[in-house]
Structure formats: C-alpha cells, structure tokens
Amino acid sequence: MVKVNEGAVPVLEVWRGGLLESTHLGHAVICDAKGIVAAWGNPEAVIFPRSSAKMLQALPLIETGAADARGLSQAHLALSCASHRGAQVHVDLAGRWITDLGLSESDLRCGAHEPGDLTERDRLIRAAEKPCQLHNNCSGKHSGFLTVTQHLTAGPEYIEIDHPLQKAIRAATEEVTEETSAGWGVDGCSAPNFAMSVGALARGMAKFATAREGHGAREDAMYRLSRAMAAHPHLVSGEGQACTELMRAMDGRVAIKGGAEAVYIAIVPEKGLGIALKVLDGGYRASEAAVAALLAKIGVLDPAHPAAVKRMAGVQRNWRGLETGFYRLASGFPG
Known part of the structure; x- marks a missing residue:
C-alpha cells in the first residue's frame, strides 16, 4: 500500500515579501474509460475519499429501486x-424527505x-434554537441511507459496517473503482468511508462520466446521480462555495465534489473523463485551485471566469486591506 x-508534487505556492512561504503538495489523476491519461504525483497513493465519494455511496439508493419506489x-x-451548508433550502428538503418516509x-x-x-446560523441564534441533524452537511446522504x-x-443502525446498506456501498465502490478497498475509517457524519488510491477514485469517476441511460442498473444510477449534481449545484454545496460556483460556471456540463481533508473529484461527460x-x-x-486548474486544462472551464480566477490565483490581504502576498499554481501543475 x-x-x-509518497511521490507527492507541489500544487500551490504562497508567496510573501518576495519569498516562497508555503507549498501545498498533492496528487492528481485524470482517467478515461481505458485508464490514466495524465497524472501528477503518485496515482497509487491511498487516501480516504471522504465526501468526494458520496455519489458512490448513493448508488444503492437507485440500484435497489428505493429512489423510484419513493x-x-x-x-x-x-x-x-x-x-x-445547512441553508434553509437544504434543511427544508431534507426535512420533507424524512417526513415523507x-x-x-x-x-x-x-x-x-x-x-x-450564515443566514441560517443567525436565524438559529436569534430564535434561541439549537442546530439539529438536518443542518448536518451530510443530512441528504443520510436521508438517502434511510430510504434504502x-x-x-433492514435495521435502523445503517452506519454500522456490517449493515446491509454499508455492505452494498462497499461492493459498489470496489466494483466501480476496480480496486479492493485498503480499509475503512469513520467519517465526520459517522458513516464508514472506504480507502482507495487516487487513481482508483479517478477511474471510478470516469465510469460515471461515460455512463449511459438504458445500459443497466449501474450505468443508469451513475448517469442520474452525476446529472442531478450538475443540474442542482446550489444543493450540492451552497452559495459562495467552490462546488456550486464552479459547476455554475460550466453550465451544468460537469459534476464536481469536494471532500474533507482536501479531496476533490470531477465527472466530465462530454470528455468522458474522471x-x-x-x-x-x-x-x-489548494484543492480548489487544483480542481479549477485541471478543469481549465481539459477545456471545460474558462480560466478567465471569475469563479476560476478566484481560486487559481490571487492576492493575499491583511485585516487592513494591505496586500501582503499572493498564491499561484506551482510550476508544472497542471502542466
């Protein structure tokens, strides 16, 4: 393993006073249906995909027939x-979903x-209310889990590793990525998160990108999930967030998803790339800059779009508004 x-390369640099102050290292892989077409760093590096794997975790929602039955x-x-982000639109949809069940x-x-x-946070404070589980950033995923x-x-403790749902998620994950999971850990939302290589994650996303309707339950599920994400960017993240702004910048042609600890994926159907x-x-x-740069490199994101410029390079200012430095993509990335 x-x-x-091992083998990580510079992705983003931070400069201050004419000196390099910080460098973010990482790995990135682009795959098509046949395999790796470009890589920076080590495709075999094993990671926890965290929330970037949510479309893999949602496959049983469609494949079992639960989504259509409901x-x-x-x-x-x-x-x-x-x-x-736990905005009212997110909380309301998750709440109605649970109630309908x-x-x-x-x-x-x-x-x-x-x-x-912040609007919902301030509303809670003014109303002297505490946040509930519907405000959790993963409440939609868990609503899907409950639906399946x-x-x-099956039993109510759906986050247990031996629960039928988690067994189905692990099987689907390993089949789509074509890799036996290196292990699992507990995510922030208490659900299992299955470890995999960066290359396997990209390979899996390429399968989502090339999935077609009418070619079996698996491809139907991948097609529907990726198109749903691209069609509803405000639901996938929230106003002002990278996922939402970058998907809007690409007019619903690409689905992207970030995960904790700076993981990112992109599903690019028109190019057949993951x-x-x-x-x-x-x-x-660094992860937001990297995904924007890679999307620009393959020609689906205009590098001059404000959402791209905002993340690929920029001036750093202090609390008085004085320019203190800048950050930029590292030399050779994405190359």
Missing part, C-alpha cells in the same frame, strides 16, 4: 450527494452541527 505522502426527484438525488430527524445518525450558512434501509427492511485529487495537508485553497 502506497502511503499518501418517487424521489432529481433534487433529492443531488442532495444525497451533497455536502451542503414516515420518520423523524431523530432517525438520522449523522449528528448535529452549526450550519455553515427502509426499502430493504478527475481525482488529494492535497496532503488538507488545505482547501
């Missing part, structure tokens, strides 16, 4: 793959945290 720090909309499918917020197993959306669990008449990357230090400024 190749450790994550009449889930494209918006529901997008939310099942989301790491949302005849369940309640207490049936979720993701835990509660303060919403990232109910459809299979992208996966990991920044070693978990720095989001």
